[in-house]
Amino acid sequence: MFGSRVFIALFSSVAAISTVNAYTGRASSDSLGTTPCPTQCPLTDYRAALPVDLFPNGEKCCSTVYVSYQGVNIDVTFTDLFLAGAGSFNISLSDKAFAELAPLELGQISPVVWNL
Numbered sequence: 001m002f003g004s005r006v007f008i009a010l011f012s013s014v015a016a017i018s019t020v021n022a023y024t025g026r027a028s029s030d031s032l033g034t035t036p037c038p039t040q041c042p043l044t045d046y047r048a049a050l051p052v053d054l055f056p057n058g059e060k061c062c063s064t065v066y067v068s069y070q071g072v073n074i075d076v077t078f079t080d081l082f083l084a085g086a087g088s089f090n091i092s093l094s095d096k097a098f099a100e101l102a103p104l105e106l107g108q109i110s111p112v113v114w115n116l
């Protein structure tokens with residue numbers, strides 16, 4: 001009995017994870033073409049700007065965004081809308097967040113996988 005309940009719990013959490021949309025695009029480290037979310041999010045140095053057309057009214061602003069690049073995973077906060085990224089899955093990261101994934105001097109990295 002116990003064993004099958006554990007199995008069901010595991011199975012349903014795997015199913016929940018697999019329904020999360022993951023997006024693949026480029027991450028840049030400058031903040032060109034970004035604008036703050038309509039909501040003021042808690043202050044953090046680890047921020048992401050996400051394509052404005054996916055969140056036209058700032059839906060999900062201040063949510064945690066999971067970003068992955070070459071096996072490195074970081075959590076950042078969705079604080080800005082990426083106007084210049086409209087029509088793509090490209091994102092813009094704050095310097096501190098970008099530097100966790102790659103040397104800041106690179107300026108941009110791809111492919112970056114993200115979801116929230």
Ligand SMILES: *[C@@H]1O[C@H](CO)[C@@H](O)[C@H](O)[C@H]1NC(C)=O
Nearest residue numbers: 026084085086087088090110
């Ligand atoms: C998204 O990034 C790719 C490079 O990975 C670039 O070719 C494309 O122009 C970018 N799209 C936008 C809307 O910036």
